[in-house]
Amino acid sequence: MKNAGTIVIVVVVGFVAFFGFPFYYNIGKANEAPKLKFDTPAILEWEKVNGKKECVEPKEFMRGEHMQMLNQWRDSVVRNADRVYVNSQGRSFTMSFQNTCMNCHSNKKDFCDKCHNYLGVKPYCWGCHIAPKEKQS
Numbered sequence: 001m002k003n004a005g006t007i008v009i010v011v012v013v014g015f016v017a018f019f020g021f022p023f024y025y026n027i028g029k030a031n032e033a034p035k036l037k038f039d040t041p042a043i044l045e046w047e048k049v050n051g052k053k054e055c056v057e058p059k060e061f062m063r064g065e066h067m068q069m070l071n072q073w074r075d076s077v078v079r080n081a082d083r084v085y086v087n088s089q090g091r092s093f094t095m096s097f098q099n100t101c102m103n104c105h106s107n108k109k110d111f112c113d114k115c116h117n118y119l120g121v122k123p124y125c126w127g128c129h130i131a132p133k134e135k136q137s
């Protein structure tokens, strides 16, 4: 990374690659989007029971809103002691960063980090919340 200008361009290209699908295939090639893995033990177990791989909410929503969702979960638990999240399908989840999100996404390096590094985002959560032990590469 030579200068701040380059960083800005990389970040902008990242956003376009992820959120601007019309541009995705053209620009994405110069700056290959990361391949995310959804093959952790908890996700495979969920698939076995429910027939498909699913997140708490649909993928497109998660992609754009997971930061706000995590803030809402934290506020709900810390301020209101309410730990039950009912999703758009009427299914309940325990609002826990470590025991819910990171249980399924236990491959933090191949998932959260991969996307964040690509886009230059650095969440500061791991100083306090324990990162999952990587279960597989």
Ligand code: HEC
Residues within 6 Å of the ligand: 036, 038, 042, 043, 046, 053, 054, 055, 056, 058, 059, 062, 063, 066, 069, 070, 097, 100, 101, 102, 104, 105
């Ligand atoms: C039951 C397992 C499970 C739980 C719990 C879970 N996820 Fe997911 N997550 C998945 C799966 C599977 C996908 C891919 C879904 C698909 O392909 O439709 C996914 C997709 C995502 C995506 C979008 C990835 C992309 O390709 O753009 C994000 C971001 C995400 N999850 C973050 C979270 C966060 C944050 C939490 C906690 C609030 C969470 N997940 C909880 C299984 C889970």
Ligand code: HEC
Residues within 6 Å of the ligand: 036, 063, 066, 067, 070, 101, 102, 105, 111, 112, 113, 115, 116, 119, 121, 122, 123, 124, 125
């Ligand atoms: C598909 C790409 C992608 C994946 C996968 C992803 N994130 Fe993110 N995440 C982002 C983007 C983009 C932002 C910045 C959004 C913004 O600044 O508005 C972000 C921001 C965040 C933030 C807020 C950080 C801040 O400083 O504002 C948190 C917390 C976060 N992500 C947690 C997670 C966790 C935990 C996972 C894995 C379970 C995850 N993310 C997976 C793309 C992703």
Ligand code: HEC
Residues within 6 Å of the ligand: 070, 071, 073, 074, 075, 077, 078, 095, 096, 097, 098, 123, 124, 125, 126, 127, 128, 129
């Ligand atoms: C200074 C330490 C600290 C940092 C940094 C921090 N947290 Fe927390 N977080 C806590 C504490 C303490 C609680 C309360 C735990 C409880 O009551 O179960 C909490 C609770 C939560 C909860 C709800 C309870 C649970 O079990 O998950 C969520 C969700 C959460 N934090 C997400 C985040 C995210 C996302 C980040 C990064 C953007 C973050 N936190 C950064 C200390 C921290």
